[in-house]
Amino acid sequence: MRNGWLHKTLPGVMGALVLFSGFSAASQSMALSSTQGANTIALSLTKTGQLQYRVTHRGQLIVADSPLGLDCDDQNFTAGLSLVSVSPIDRRRETYTLKVSHVKSIDQVLNHRSITLKNKAGARLIIDLVSGQEGVAFRYRFPDQTNQRRVINTERTGFRIEKKARGWLQPYNKAGKVTPGYEDFYLNVHPGDSIHNPRNPSVGWCMPALFQVNGGKHWVLLAESATDGSFPGCHLQPDSRDGLYTIAFAEPDEKYTLPLGNDNHPVSTLPWTMPWRVLIIGEQAGEILLSSLITDLAPASKLDDTSWIEPGKATWSWWSHPEDQSPQTYNAFTDLAASLGFGYTLFDAGWEKADKAGGIIAKATAKGIKPMVWAYSAAYFDADQRRKRFKELAAMGVKGVKIDFWCSDRQEVMACFQSLFADAAREHLLVNLHGTTVPRGWHRTWPNFMTAEAVLGTEHYFYEARYPALAAQQNTILPFTRNVAGPTDYTPFALTIRKYPRLNTAVHELATAMIYTSGVINFADSKEVFDSLPVPVRQLLKEMPASWDKTESIVAQPGEQLILARRQGGLSYLVGINGTDQAVPVRLNLAPYAKGFSQFRVITEGDDPLMRFKTETYPIRSSWQHTFAPRGGFIIQFIKE
Structure with a gap:
């Protein structure tokens, strides 16, 4: 009801609020919540016209006030900004199928809203907002039309994460013989920590970047979507003092053997729509793993016939x-x-x-x-x-x-x-x-x-x-x-x-x-x-599929254990791995995954755990107990005969 009311009445109310209440009203109005109200992204302008945002989940702060803005060769959008308009909420349903995914069929409702601002010179900048049940996102857009190329010198976008948060971040390796290639370890860090002992010299942190915040109550993954030829792939600056991680462009020397020039700055004629900055939010880590928000925000398939594509x-x-x-x-x-x-x-x-x-x-x-x-x-x-x-x-x-x-x-x-x-x-x-x-x-x-x-x-x-x-x-x-x-x-x-x-x-x-x-x-x-x-x-190995109709997270503890339920057609599996060097007890309820099956086969460690397997078959029962071997795993395969 509340979102429907906003959709119908917001433009008139907005005008009145901006007219009579000034900055505080504008600050309150530049917000967007998901349909059920779980996730909210809210923009605000400081007294000097600097743009910032914050993200909450059910009222709990996920990302504190963080800067937005672009400094371009011909215009500056980092200060002196003022609000022009706020669009009504546009509720869109994303329904599509993926050839390769944890889940084949996607059906998500996302709320959209666009915030139009102008700088002191009158040049316009639009911030598109999205909020859904799996998180929020935003992107920059220049709506004007010109054949003149605009260059972005710096992007001020930041993500302010509480200092007590626990993070899993991968160093972004500087250009080298085979770098950057996103082939480094994910390190367990806290906001403000410097890059320590990477595989190669590094100039920042990679995205996606995972954080556990609010005393372990929430998870957030920082990522990108819909990066195309109008923008470089981005990473995070190495300095995260005060918990602020800021966007960095690809480095000038990332050329390898490709015929590239020396200018690494994003450049485009206008209009110019930039990639989405994505924040996937969950109360359990498994919600992060299963999120489709990155593909929800990507352009729809450009191929009419995909029948020839087989995983x-x-x-x-x-x-x-x-x-x-x-x-x-x-x-x-x-x-x-x-x-x-x-x-x-x-x-x-x-x-x-x-x-x-x-x-x-x-x-x-x-x-x-x-x-x-x-x-x-x-x-x-x-x-x-x-x-x-x-x-x-x-x-x-x-x-x-x-x-x-x-x-x-x-x-x-x-x-x-x-x-x-x-x-x-x-x-x-x-x-x-x-x-x-x-x-x-x-x-x-x-x-x-x-x-x-x-x-x-x-x-x-x-x-x-x-x-x-x-x-x-x-x-x-x-x-x-x-x-x-x-x-x-x-x-x-x-x-x-x-x-x-x-x-x-x-x-x-x-x-x-x-x-x-x-x-x-x-x-x-x-x-x-x-x-x-x-x-x-x-x-x-013969029966195992390469893509899945449905995936469920049963145990989701990054850096420790992971157990998934996977299904495709008439195939059903439970798969687990232990990320520690300790034996860990496991007890699973098999009933939700065993419907229509008469037996289950278990593959665990054999007498030589490094090289051998043990397989045992049992009649279906309601529960199964096991002890994860150190750095071990198991596979349960449900069978009909």
């Missing part, structure tokens, strides 16, 4: 044979994909020579396996070369591309991604980005975008001495951070002992294939390891 599983030889690019090895992994019922195989670096020598593409397609191939970013940056190459690959029978080594959040790279997704879709090619930034809702707009790296995944058993000791913990953090941003190519199931020996149990590694969501799951390890698996584990 699936892939074999991948690089992890087990990084130096072997022979046709024999690639063909063996094609055969492995066929034996496991996987739809895809990924041919990594060196595949061109192997195809010329041994026809690996033709052999894969002859077996009904869809080949995906590795590529280098510099070869796909130029639009004409990219389109020509995509046509050639499609003619060969290639079904997808893994394009690697972007190492940049620059605006030009964000623009390239949008064109790349479109060009690939014209040739019915799937896309996997590596050495790259995090997704920002792109898998809704471009359903052929199946997955991206931007994660400290299993390849770091080769490269990072600290990885084995921290991998289990990270696996219980990343689903609440990185995987919320979009599909994650973690390359799960790495059992063979590498340079830095694994400490996670084999079941933990297997479970990550069902914990992370990725449109194409690229499985690590060798044919010999897969061939040695017990029959129930091989059967699980």
Whole structure:
């Protein structure tokens, strides 16, 4: 009732309030709440015309008064602002389906409102607000129309988090040989803490950034959505004194081998609509994990026909044979994909020579396996070369591309991604980005975008001495951070002992294939390891889907434990991982997940926890007790016979 009343009467009331009450009325009026009133974002102007906002959840402060504003080359929107108008509340329903997601069908109601301001020169700035049951968001918009380009020198946007909050933040690595690539550890920090012991020299903090606030009562994830070619990908400045985290643009030297200039500032003609700054809010961490707010705010799918886009599983030889690019090895992994019922195989670096020598593409397609191939970013940056190459690959029978080594959040790279997704879709090619930034809702707009790296995944058993000791913990953090941003190519199931020996149990590694969501799951390890698996584990791999109809969070403790219920069609699973080095008791009510099933199969640690599995089958019962092995896991598979 209250929101309906506001929608009908607000414009007239607003005029009266502004006319008679001045600043305080304007401050009160520039607010937006979700339909049920759970989440509110409220803007206000200081006496000097500086714009700020705050965010509350059921009256509890989530983000305290924080600055907004843009300083441009031709206009300044950081002070001297005054209110022009506040739009009525526009209630919009977002209903769509995703090819790759925790939940296939999305149905969300979001309230929208636009606040128009002007600076002392009369130039206009619009702040679009959104509030829904999962959080709030805002973005900047310049409504004027001109062919003259505007440059943003600085963005004042900040997020003021209480100093007592607990955070999980990832350092944003400065430009280097293979950085930035969002491949660092998420560190447990408090607002105001400096960056300590990153994997590489760092210049800030990544988004998404996760905080637990109000004495542990609430969670908030800071993220972005709808970043396109009009803006760079952004991160957070390293200095968070007084708990204020502020926006930073991609660095000037984030070029890698791409033909980029030295200016890293956002630039566009007008009108100009910028990306959403997203704050996902929950009373439980599981609400963060399951949120669709990032895709809710992304543009709708640009593809009319998506029938050719199929999520699936892939074999991948690089992890087990990084130096072997022979046709024999690639063909063996094609055969492995066929034996496991996987739809895809990924041919990594060196595949061109192997195809010329041994026809690996033709052999894969002859077996009904869809080949995906590795590529280098510099070869796909130029639009004409990219389109020509995509046509050639499609003619060969290639079904997808893994394009690697972007190492940049620059605006030009964000623009390239949008064109790349479109060009690939014209040739019915799937896309996997590596050495790259995090997704920002792109898998809704471009359903052929199946997955991206931007994660400290299993390849770091080769490269990072600290990885084995921290991998289990990270696996219980990343689903609440990185995987919320979009599909994650973690390359799960790495059992063979590498340079830095694994400490996670084999079941933990297997479970990550069902914990992370990725449109194409690229499985690590060798044919010999897969061939040695017990029959129930091989059967699980055959049946396991790559995308889900429904996901439920049962235990959600970032850095500690995570248990999910996953469903697709007639398949139902419970999957858990332990992020600690302690044994942890578990007791689960099976009844909500066992309807229509007569038995459940449990996969846990075998006599050699690092390499072996134990499988047991039981009649359905109401509850199940288990003790999580240190860095362990389990999978419950409900079966009908």
